[in-house]
Amino acid sequence: MRNGLDVTGEDLLLLYASQNGNAKVIAEDLYEVCVSNGLKCELKCCSQVDELDGKTCIVLIASTTGDGEPPDTARKFWRRLNKRDTTSTTTPLASLYYTVLGLGDTNYTNFCNFGKSVDQKLCSLGAKRFYECGWADDGTGLEVVVEPWIENLPSALRTHLSTIQHQPHLTNTTQSTRNTREVIFEGSCACGELMEIESDKEGKVNDGNMNENTEVKESKDIPDVMKSGPDVGDLKIEQSNSSNSMSDSGLVSEVERTIKHNHNNQKQTIVVENGRMREETKDKLLTIAAKYKIDLLSQEEVENLPLTSCAFPLETKLTLPILPPSYLSISYQESAEELLTNLDTSPYPSAASEPIDTIVESVKRLTRYDAIKTTLEVKLRLPNNTLDKFEYEPGDSYGVLVRNPKCDVEILLYLLGLTGQADNIFELSVMLDTKKKCATVPSFIPARGFLRNILESCVDIRAIPKKPLVRSLVEHTADPKERRRLQELVSREGAGEYSQHIRGANLSLLDLLIIFRSCQPPITTLLEHLPRLLPRAYSVISSPLIDQSCVTFACNIIEIPRMNSVTYSRRGISTGWFSSLCKDLCDAEDIAQPMGNLTLNAHRDIHAEIYKRSNQNFHLPKQAATPIIMVGPGTGVAPFVGFLRHREKIMAINQEQKFGESWLFFGCRHRERDFLFKEELQRFEQKQILNHFIVSFSREEEINIGSKYVQHNIVKHGNVLANLLFNLQAIIYICGDAQNMAKDVFEAFVNVLDVHVDIPDFKPREYLAEMQLQRRYLQDIWA
Numbered sequence: 001m002r003n004g005l006d007v008t009g010e011d012l013l014l015l016y017a018s019q020n021g022n023a024k025v026i027a028e029d030l031y032e033v034c035v036s037n038g039l040k041c042e043l044k045c046c047s048q049v050d051e052l053d054g055k056t057c058i059v060l061i062a063s064t065t066g067d068g069e070p071p072d073t074a075r076k077f078w079r080r081l082n083k084r085d086t087t088s089t090t091t092p093l094a095s096l097y098y099t100v101l102g103l104g105d106t107n108y109t110n111f112c113n114f115g116k117s118v119d120q121k122l123c124s125l126g127a128k129r130f131y132e133c134g135w136a137d138d139g140t141g142l143e144v145v146v147e148p149w150i151e152n153l154p155s156a157l158r159t160h161l162s163t164i165q166h167q168p169h170l171t172n173t174t175q176s177t178r179n180t181r182e183v184i185f186e187g188s189c190a191c192g193e194l195m196e197i198e199s200d201k202e203g204k205v206n207d208g209n210m211n212e213n214t215e216v217k218e219s220k221d222i223p224d225v226m227k228s229g230p231d232v233g234d235l236k237i238e239q240s241n242s243s244n245s246m247s248d249s250g251l252v253s254e255v256e257r258t259i260k261h262n263h264n265n266q267k268q269t270i271v272v273e274n275g276r277m278r279e280e281t282k283d284k285l286l287t288i289a290a291k292y293k294i295d296l297l298s299q300e301e302v303e304n305l306p307l308t309s310c311a312f313p314l315e316t317k318l319t320l321p322i323l324p325p326s327y328l329s330i331s332y333q334e335s336a337e338e339l340l341t342n343l344d345t346s347p348y349p350s351a352a353s354e355p356i357d358t359i360v361e362s363v364k365r366l367t368r369y370d371a372i373k374t375t376l377e378v379k380l381r382l383p384n385n386t387l388d389k390f391e392y393e394p395g396d397s398y399g400v401l402v403r404n405p406k407c408d409v410e411i412l413l414y415l416l417g418l419t420g421q422a423d424n425i426f427e428l429s430v431m432l433d434t435k436k437k438c439a440t441v442p443s444f445i446p447a448r449g450f451l452r453n454i455l456e457s458c459v460d461i462r463a464i465p466k467k468p469l470v471r472s473l474v475e476h477t478a479d480p481k482e483r484r485r486l487q488e489l490v491s492r493e494g495a496g497e498y499s500q501h502i503r504g505a506n507l508s509l510l511d512l513l514i515i516f517r518s519c520q521p522p523i524t525t526l527l528e529h530l531p532r533l534l535p536r537a538y539s540v541i542s543s544p545l546i547d548q549s550c551v552t553f554a555c556n557i558i559e560i561p562r563m564n565s566v567t568y569s570r571r572g573i574s575t576g577w578f579s580s581l582c583k584d585l586c587d588a589e590d591i592a593q594p595m596g597n598l599t600l601n602a603h604r605d606i607h608a609e610i611y612k613r614s615n616q617n618f619h620l621p622k623q624a625a626t627p628i629i630m631v632g633p634g635t636g637v638a639p640f641v642g643f644l645r646h647r648e649k650i651m652a653i654n655q656e657q658k659f660g661e662s663w664l665f666f667g668c669r670h671r672e673r674d675f676l677f678k679e680e681l682q683r684f685e686q687k688q689i690l691n692h693f694i695v696s697f698s699r700e701e702e703i704n705i706g707s708k709y710v711q712h713n714i715v716k717h718g719n720v721l722a723n724l725l726f727n728l729q730a731i732i733y734i735c736g737d738a739q740n741m742a743k744d745v746f747e748a749f750v751n752v753l754d755v756h757v758d759i760p761d762f763k764p765r766e767y768l769a770e771m772q773l774q775r776r777y778l779q780d781i782w783a
């Protein structure tokens with residue numbers, strides 16, 4: 001349980017299992033919803049719970065990570081639960097009621113596998129589901145499932161708790177909030193075939209005051225208990241026809257507004273003229289844009305964006321989510337005294353080592369100048385004194401700590417009116433009068449530091465703004481038209497608008513603030529909502545047998561073009577940084593230079609902090625004689641280059657040893673432009689370190705008819721592959737893009753087994769599922 005909480009929930013335990021933070025944030029929101037519904041509960045991370053015996057009701061919010069695995073913090077929990085005996089006739093958890101909200105991504109093969117596995121296990125131990133489980137898809141938008149699931153949970157809980165309150169072992173803690181409706185508790189397991197999870201691894205405060213222009217009506221759906229307080233349930237909001245409402249033209253008369261920022265009681269005046277910022281304000285943004293050479297959308301373009309056009313007539317009632325209570329306050333010191341800031345506040349996801357400081361030794365371009373994507377190979381040198389702690393194997397991956405680009409931070413500081421405060425020391429604390437029940441300073445933000453550092457290193461300012469943030473932004477938007485549009489975007493009625501114009505368009509907070517210029521949230525609102533800036537993971541392509549003191553990896557430079565509401569073109573945070581290190585990539589005239597080493601952009605040492613990520617499975621087989629089938633189009637080939645470099649060394653050392661057959665299916669667009677590691681892979685094939693090297697060129701179809709992508713070549717060689725899989729226990733390794741490749745490759749193997757295994761009633765899908773359980777179908781994929 002978190003510090004400072006006065007919660008003694010005995011009936012209800014809210015549990016979360018989160019790798020990157022989504023499940024935790026959702027569980028915290030749910031906790032607020034439950035408490036404001038008069039439900040006593042405890043909020044805990046799975047790592048804080050040993051046994052479920054004795055618990056009466058749990059709600060688990062659980063994400064899935066890796067290849068269908070539990071988040072790191074839930075491994076122990078899962079190990080304990082999973083080893084419980086379900087074969088006996090006893091039902092040890094018969095008195096436990098539960099439900100699960102699983103978070104996953106349908107781009108991965110094992111969708112919501114951890115949540116589904118817990119559901120199935122609890123079911124088999126006799127626990128009863130009191131509310132249908134929800135399976136939310138991050139690929140299409142978690143909110144589509146999460147919002148209605150959370151909305152209907154309190155009434156299900158109240159009904160459930162009131163039903164069980166007469167049982168003798170329960171204290172009657174929430175009687176006043178319970179009703180007597182009956183619910184059906186029993187249900188069949190929601191999950192069919194599951195992949196087995198390895199178990200041996202380790203704003204402003206909403207004072208209840210709506211804006212004076214809005215009329216608040218209680219929704220019919222709000223249960224009685226929720227009607228008593230100002231902060232509970234959904235609220236219907238109607239825009240009234242008061243003096244501040246928009247004219248038909250959508251423009252407003254001049255409005256001058258004073259916003260009292262709660263960070264330092266500093267007053268700031270925003271002038272909105274006919275819904276637009278005054279010229280001098282716009283110009284400052286243009287000056288920053290010019291300084292960093294960014295191609296900002298013009299004011300005219302902004303005004304014509306679909307994102308800014310209201311979709312519903314003013315009379316349309318909008319149902320807004322609850323305004324999240326503010327809970328942080330900030331104060332600044334005038335002078336920037338010496339401060340030792342330790343930004344490593346809590347461990348990073350999948351961390352298997354402390355972050356260490358490396359030196360960028362080289363950056364190499366692997367693609368030709370005219371390739372559609374530019375691929376870089378980055379080599380980092382480890383400090384000598386860390387070599388023993390950094391032992392790695394091919395197939396391992398590293399997290400690279402990243403920083404938000406300086407220009408993004410400068411724009412944000414400017415838009416928030418905080419340029420002058422950026423280098424003063426601030427102190428963050430929890431507001432004494434906050435209505436948030438479990439408020440603490442986020443674990444990844446130091447309570448004392450420099451604002452610029454926090455915005456550069458701790459929070460993800462490029463993340464797509466989630467609805468609670470957008471809901472909070474509404475409260476800090478002066479222009480009625482902009483305010484109404486933000487309300488639309490966050491409303492139940494505008495769910496499609498949000499998915500199309502915010503999530504679908506991949507917008508960032510900066511885009512929103514640049515477009516909705518009268519929106520000036522206090523920095524505390526952003527720090528309350530912005531997710532952690534997470535390291536970027538890359539698979540090693542080096543082998544420790546060749547050079548233990550370096551790690552090398554490959555990445556495509558991610559280009560985010562200025563289009564729709566993306567207000568300026570930019571590169572991915574980490575790949576943009578790598579590319580910025582190279583003088584040759586920055587200078588347009590050098591763009592036509594051949595592939596090869598690039599000149600690092602600085603004379604001094606360039607440092608990158610990295611840590612080793614835990615990975616138990618994606619390694620070469622323990623028995624060298626086991627055949628391996630590797631599938632890695634594009635940069636997905638990276639770990640296999642590492643495998644083969646490693647194998648070459650091992651083969652040289654153990655010349656008598658028998659090695660299983662090796663296959664590599666690689667794919668790229670053009671043989672001359674983006675055939676990564678071409679010479680090296682061909683050499684491996686010539687030396688028979690790699691026995692079969694099959695390449696598909698997707699833009700040269702006239703040459704390889706019918707073999708456009710890796711999956712086509714897999715089907716083409718189906719006869720041999722089926723024999724390797726079925727008779728010789730080969731291992732399949734797949735690395736690369738989950739969205740466009742992993743599923744097609746899976747279907748290709750289904751086809752291969754279907755066509756070439758001649759056994760009555762043979763079920764290829766079940767065979768592949770079994771291979772997954774045996775860790776013979778391994779994936780390292782990204783969505």
Ligand SMILES: Cc1cc2nc3c(=O)[nH]c(=O)nc-3n(C[C@H](O)[C@H](O)[C@H](O)COP(=O)(O)O)c2cc1C
Nearest residue numbers: 018019020021022023063064066068104105111112
């Ligand atoms: C490295 C990685 C691996 C993932 N593996 C799976 C998976 O196997 N199955 C699945 O359904 N979702 C998978 N996901 C999607 C996450 O479960 C989803 O994004 C979720 O919202 C993350 O929640 P969290 O932030 O609480 O960890 C994966 C995401 C990442 C980043």
